[in-house]
Amino acid sequence: MPTIDFSTSGTSTPPARLDVSAREFTLTIDEPPALGGTDAGANPVEYVLAALSGCLNVVIHMIAAERGITIEGMTIRARGALDPARLSGRKTEARAGFQSIEVEVDLRTDASAEQVADLLRAAEERCPVSDNLAHPTPISIAPAAG
Amino acid sequence: MPTIDFSTSGTSTPPARLDVSAREFTLTIDEPPALGGTDAGANPVEYVLAALSGCLNVVIHMIAAERGITIEGMTIRARGALDPARLSGRKTEARAGFQSIEVEVDLRTDASAEQVADLLRAAEERCPVSDNLAHPTPISIAPAAG
Numbered sequence: 001m002p003t004i005d006f007s008t009s010g011t012s013t014p015p016a017r018l019d020v021s022a023r024e025f026t027l028t029i030d031e032p033p034a035l036g037g038t039d040a041g042a043n044p045v046e047y048v049l050a051a052l053s054g055c056l057n058v059v060i061h062m063i064a065a066e067r068g069i070t071i072e073g074m075t076i077r078a079r080g081a082l083d084p085a086r087l088s089g090r091k092t093e094a095r096a097g098f099q100s101i102e103v104e105v106d107l108r109t110d111a112s113a114e115q116v117a118d119l120l121r122a123a124e125e126r127c128p129v130s131d132n133l134a135h136p137t138p139i140s141i142a143p144a145a146g
Numbered sequence: 147m148p149t150i151d152f153s154t155s156g157t158s159t160p161p162a163r164l165d166v167s168a169r170e171f172t173l174t175i176d177e178p179p180a181l182g183g184t185d186a187g188a189n190p191v192e193y194v195l196a197a198l199s200g201c202l203n204v205v206i207h208m209i210a211a212e213r214g215i216t217i218e219g220m221t222i223r224a225r226g227a228l229d230p231a232r233l234s235g236r237k238t239e240a241r242a243g244f245q246s247i248e249v250e251v252d253l254r255t256d257a258s259a260e261q262v263a264d265l266l267r268a269a270e271e272r273c274p275v276s277d278n279l280a281h282p283t284p285i286s287i288a289p290a291a292g
Contacts, residue, residue, distance in 0.1 A: 001236070003245070007225035008195040010203065015211075018203040018222065022192035027173075029200030036208070044201035044275050046168035049154040051193035054175030056287065057156065057164040058190065059233065062182070066235065071160065075290075079153035087205065087272050089212065090147070097277035099149070099284075106290035116289050124287050126233050129190050131243035133283045138245075141202065141270050143262050144221075144252035 017041070045098065048133070049078040052101065055129035060105070063122050069115060073108040101133065163187070191244065194279070195224040198247065201275035206251070209268050215261060219254040247279065 010020035010029075016037030017030040029044055031037030042050070053076040064071050080098035087096055107116055124130050156166035156175075162183030163176040175190055177183030188196070199222040210217050226244035233242055253262055270276050 001229050001231040001234070001238075001240075003227040003229050005225060005227045006189075006191050006195060006244075007223065008192055008199060010196070010199040010222045010224075012203050012207075012217075012220035012222070014217065015207045016204045018196075018200045020196040020199055022188040022196060023178075025188040025192075027188055027193070027196045029196060029203070031204060032169075036204070042168040042171040042173055043152075044197045044204065045152050046154055046171075047173070047193055047197035047200060048275055048278060049152060050156065050164075050166040050168060050173045050175060051190045051197060052285070053154060053156040053166055054164045054193060055190035057158050057175070058162045058177060058182070061158075061161045062233075063235070065161075071158075074158035076156045076158070076164065077153065077290075078156075079151060081149040081151045082274055083147050083149050085147045086277075087208075087274060088147070089209070089272065092147075094147075095277055095281065096272055097274035097281075097283065098152075101278075101283060101285045103285065103287045104290050105287065113289070120287050120289065124285070126235065126242055127190075128228050128233060128243035129194055130285055130287070131232075131241050132194060132247075133278055134285050135241065135243075135282060137243065137247060137279045139198070139247045139249065139270070139276055139280050141249045141251065141266050141276070143259070143266065144223075144250050 049080060052129045052133060053078050055127045056103065056123050059123040059127045060119060063119055069109060069111045071107060071109050075106040077104045195226060198275045198279060199224045201273045202249065202269050205269040205273045206265060209265055215255060215257045217253060217255050221252040223250045
């Protein structure tokens with residue numbers, strides 16, 4: 001299928017705040033004071049957990065509709081832990097990001113436990129954000145020309 | 147170093163909206179009508195671009211401070227394209243998520259082009275979000291107990 005493009009543009013307010021425009025929306029990202037910011041918004045790794053949860057929500061509803069499964073309600077909890085050593089500039093073997101991400105889906109539905117398990121497997125496999133996190137994604141970071 | 151835990155919890159509003167709590171912040175994620183939502187917020191993959199931009203912003207400022215580089219201003223643009231075939235449930239070889247992510251950093255600074263290039267390389271290597279996207283991250287998605 002033809003690819004769909006997405007883009008954002010963020011303006012920095014030192015030392016840690018970025019106000020990001022995505023279409024007509026503004027997303028404010030910051031750090032709490034303990035991590036050097038002014039706490040004007042959720043921090044970048046919380047945005048990652050939100051992105052993953054939001055994606056699974058969309059895809060779970062989509063697949064449930066395909067399968068005739070009724071969803072009466074859903075809560076999605078996500079968590080991850082990271083070692084800040086590399087971020088802080090220390091020499092370390094530890095990776096910079098989340099060591100793993102655990103998502104718990106509290107699905108209120110008429111589906112059986114087996115149907116729910118299969119639905120979650122299919123959602124993980126079709127969700128763009130879980131793909132980008134679980135599998136390598138080429139990233140290029142370059143200075144603006146001129 | 148001891149790991150730091152982060153977590154979010156999101157409540158679903160069908161078919162595509164999720165209101166995510168991260169500490170005292172609420173992040174609203176939705177899809178535009180063309181993608182099945184009510185357009186109440188940026189969509190999950192825009193959140194990914196925002197998370198990456200926000201993380202690079204924090205880390206670029208951190209490393210600039212370590213190196214005595216003055217940053218007068220910064221704009222971070224991120225973009226990615228994805229093929230919606232897998233998301234839509236079609237049989238395809240295409241991955242679900244962004245095929246790649248391109249970030250352009252417009253840095254207003256007294257640093258030389260070489261210093262800027264080195265700063266961006268170091269930021270990519272220390273940024274938790276770029277690590278989680280560029281390298282595989284184990285994800286578990288499970289139904290809530292009980």
